[in-house]
Amino acid sequence: MTLDVLPDIPRELTGLAEWAACMIYVLLRQNRLRPTRLALLSAVALGVLVGVQAGAGMLPLGWWPVGMAASAACMYLFLYAATSAPVRDAGYFCARALVLAELVAALHWQIHCFFFLLGDAHPGDAGLGGPARVLTFAVVYVAAFAIAYLVEARHFRPSQPLDVTGRDLASAAAIALVTFGMSNLSFLNASTPFSGRLGFEIFYIRTLVDLCGFVALYAQQGQRLQQHAKGELKAIDEILRSQHQQYLQSKRSIERVNRKYHDLKHQVGVIRAEVDPRKQESYLDELEATIKDVESQSKTGSSVLDVILTTKHLECVERGVDLTCVADGSLLGFMTVMDVSALLGNALDNAIEGASRVEDPQKRLVKMALFARDDLVVMTFENYFDGEVRTEGGQIVTRRGDRDRHGYGLKSIRYTAEKYGGSMTVRTDGGWFVVRLLIPVPRDFVRTEPTALEIS
Structure with a gap:
């Protein structure tokens, strides 16, 4: 031995x-x-x-x-x-x-x-x-x-x-x-x-x-x-593709709706000639206001953002959430359609999901802002939340049971922002859950005429 x-x-x-x-x-x-x-x-x-x-x-x-x-x-x-x-x-x-x-x-x-x-x-x-x-x-x-x-x-x-x-x-x-x-x-x-x-x-x-x-x-x-x-x-790639497919489907649906409204505008003159002018007048005024309200949602300067906001606005109405947005869509011209749909779609989905959990209907609020500051595109997504944020190892995790299919929304947002040299920060402040994105504007990017859209 x-x-x-x-x-x-x-x-x-x-x-x-x-x-x-x-x-x-x-x-x-x-x-x-x-x-x-x-x-x-x-x-x-x-x-x-x-x-x-x-x-x-x-x-x-x-x-x-x-x-x-x-x-x-x-x-x-x-x-x-x-x-x-x-x-x-x-x-x-x-x-x-x-x-x-x-x-x-x-x-x-x-x-x-x-x-x-x-x-x-x-x-x-x-x-x-x-x-x-x-x-x-x-x-x-x-x-x-x-x-x-x-x-x-x-x-x-x-x-x-x-x-x-x-x-x-x-x-x-x-x-x-x-x-x-x-x-x-x-x-x-x-x-x-x-x-x-x-x-x-x-x-x-x-x-x-x-x-x-x-x-x-x-x-x-x-x-x-x-x-x-x-x-x-x-998983992130699947989310990106899913958001893009949702965007394409929503775009087709909105195009069909717009064609229908376009036809209705031509029918207004015929309807006005019908019997009982007072009722018809009231009905037509209401119909025209609805048409204008829908059309006004598609003027951000980005057709992708127009579709996303229109779709999310309708979802908010169904879930009792008040969506307020001030956005200049022309700033997104250097990003691909798939990245814009994935980034904004995930951010708004998370915000709407969080706001819908709030018990007080008056606090089911979502705010979105998209604007330029110096050479940066700034995007903020704010929503009231119920005060519960689950974390593991310092990272926010999903509250849904199926973690194999959920919980990648924020990771997808961060991944997309970093793809363009940007960053994402998350914080809570006075009952608000705030996601802030900073993305540098490429030097060779030429903007179209700036457009500001406000929805409330």
Whole structure:
């Protein structure tokens, strides 16, 4: 056995590595505890993990897996309590922290043995006594965990929900168990086909296997993010196409309505000649006013915006929502029809949906403004809302049950704005939910005659 030649990692150092690995993932989460509570919980967790490792070291060798299972359970509880993460998310972090802790501890001990124990007259002296040993320990641990934090920060952003599935957790746990088992196999039994037998080389094998496990978990998370991004883009693309199809359908419907009204205007003269002139006069005046009201909604300077506003105005009437709009549609000439319909359609849909939830009919209000400021197109969408905004990981999420089909409205708006170099901000102010878009006007864009439309 290797332990007869070179001592294995002191249990206290393993416990410290496990605690530091957990802290990496705690710090990568936005929804962690307040600093004072986190400091207190971290201190307790450090003592527990070091104590569990020390206690496991007193058990017979055959009980070693039980001690490690207890240590892994403590790591999980620490991560779960410190990050307020869902059960599966905490398990996913625990698997990664376990492999990372094994990797750093194995790397440090390999370096430690190479410089301080090989060739010593008393190789059994495994302590960190002496400035050189302490300095080596500090440099390796600090550098390794700092690099791990920077590497993992590319895949774990504080504002991004983790959304770990059962399959993701099972894969991560399997990688961690296989890595942990293979890296320590030589220390349990040197008689298997996969065990090392040449002293110091066993440490090298353990470090290499732990590194492969960490790389495998890193690749798994990268693949998860790639699949999630593809899913979001697909959902956003479906929304864009849906909004565009709605626009085309609404445009055809409005064209049919306009043709009908055009015919009715020619029939007014005939109707006026009918019997009972007072009733007919009153009816005709009302009919003409209706025609003018509908026609007045199609003069923003953008045929796409005309169709969207007309359609949303009718929807607001049906849902008891008061829509007020001041818009210069000529500013949208540099955007494609599909992008205009997606951006404005989603923004108005969200605003109308939010306003319709308000119990007080007098507060079911939606305001839209579209105007130019310097070299920017400014769009604001405001609506009264019921005061409830659901967030996860700092992001607003849908209140509907089917998240696979809903919840991408704001993402689609942001995506479209950023496509043109713009930005989107969301805020709540005095009972109002406000979405504000700033999109720079291209230098080569030539506007048509500015038009301002006001609907109330």
